[in-house]
Amino acid sequence: MWIVLGLLTVFWLPDIQTAYYCEDAIVRCEEDSVWTRCYEDKILTCDQRGRSNPHFVRLSLNSSLETLNVAVGQQHRVFIPLSALKRTRRVDKGQTTVVATVINSSRFQLDPHQGSDQGQAAQLKRRSGSVMGQSVLVVRVGEHPVKNLLVPVRLTFRHNLPEMEEGTCVFWQDSGLENGTGFWITDGCDTNRTASEFVCTCNHLSFFAVLVNPVSSVAKRDFMALSYISYIGSALSVVFTIISLIIYKCTHRRPTDKSIGVHMNLTVALLFLHLSFLVCCFLVQLLNENWENWVCPGLGLLLHWSLLATFSWMALEGFHIYLLLIRVFNIYIRRYLLKVSLVGWGLPTLTVVVCWVFSVYGKHTLVVIDDNGQNSTAHMCWLSSDFPQMRPVYYTTTVTLPCSVVLSNCCLLVLVVIKLRRLRREGGNNWRNMCKDRGGQLVKDCTTVLGLSCVLGLTWAFTSTTYVSIPGMYIFTVLNSLQGVFMFLWSLALISRSRADNSSLRDTSSQKMMMTSFNSNNEK
Structure with a gap:
């Protein structure tokens, strides 16, 4: 009997031990x-x-x-x-x-x-x-x-x-x-x-x-390269926007010039945007937990406000060009600069105040893949990743608004190109002379359109490419981090064209196009 029990123990007990339930x-x-x-x-x-x-x-x-x-x-x-x-x-x-x-x-x-x-x-x-x-x-x-x-x-x-x-x-x-x-x-x-x-x-x-x-996660080498491009481009934009403001102040002393006022406000908004971006990226690495609770939300508010103000003034720039170029007759708005300033600075301020009340701002976390393929995180002061409704706030204020501005300004640019062709045809007696210099006129027209594209913020349309490919991220980063530099080059082009037009009126259509985006004949 003991032998039988021993055999049962040897052959049957391992089967009992190996049996297991699905929950386990x-x-x-x-x-x-x-x-x-x-x-x-x-x-x-x-x-x-x-x-x-x-x-x-x-x-x-x-x-x-x-x-x-x-x-x-x-x-x-x-x-x-x-x-x-x-x-x-x-x-x-x-x-x-x-x-x-x-x-x-x-x-x-x-x-x-x-x-x-x-x-x-x-x-x-x-x-x-x-x-x-x-x-x-x-x-x-x-x-x-x-x-x-x-x-x-x-x-x-x-x-x-x-x-x-x-x-x-x-x-x-x-x-x-x-x-x-x-x-x-x-x-x-x-x-x-x-x-x-x-x-x-x-x-x-x-x-x-x-x-x-x-x-989408980003490889660390790409993240570091994009970060350096952003830092260098934003630093250059800060410098050149300051120079642009000095140029505007020194070359245009009339306080009633509406176009210069809109340009200067857009340049100031870009200055705040790039400066706050640099501060938010670098200062977050130096903050301890005590300072982080109130300093980082404040920096996030500043960056958000600067971004909203930039897009507001881009939209107002497009609206101003529309008034000057498309509706050129019988346009007079009393206290025009004051009213557009209330919109350009007031709406972003109201938006960030509401967001501040609901504690939207704080440390934002980004996912990065290092060289070994391991996930790591990077931080900046922006919309807090811990805020439960961060996504609706993000899509409403930083996706919907830019998309609306870019779309409306794209339509405006199409109207500008149509207007440019019409002005060419109205050249009359100068048409034969312009045909002789067709290549030069094409370069001038392309320069005008590209300059207006930067002023109207159309480079932000490349945001969509960041969700498709890594090269798209590089294109978007380069173009938008250097937007302050592009504004500086545009201001130089306008000044040089303005002086050239004073001595030569050979190209009336270019003169009208460039001066439309720079000067206004309507006084306050």
């Missing part, structure tokens, strides 16, 4: 070097305890089932096409086990490392952000990986997010360093949003989630 599968895999692979294997064979868990679905399918559409709890649904099931049946010889479950996102350590085969394109597909509902949907079909599907799987995530919130479907990619870390990536997944759902279509099976307000 993730705990058993925590010490594994790549816990995600371990977890995918264990959920195929684990035992379900008691009543079925709505967040854990496991089905054994035979060859008669064509597709699978199953709910995982109340918030998730999985649709698996026939092609995915057929592929696993060929490998697993008929019977296929399908598992769909939801786990907490806290298990995933965002400590990505860049593999040797991952370049800039792979980095742009990485995403960082908050996992919606802290829920990760795991889908496993059969014992072997399923990828490169011609008909994608469809994953549904129910949500109650406001319209201002954005979301992107991602899946978990192991870092390859055998330490259990990885990163979220969008490769092979598309996002479709409805009023109540995110529908993710992916060509493979993995760990899926929806990142709320995801942002």
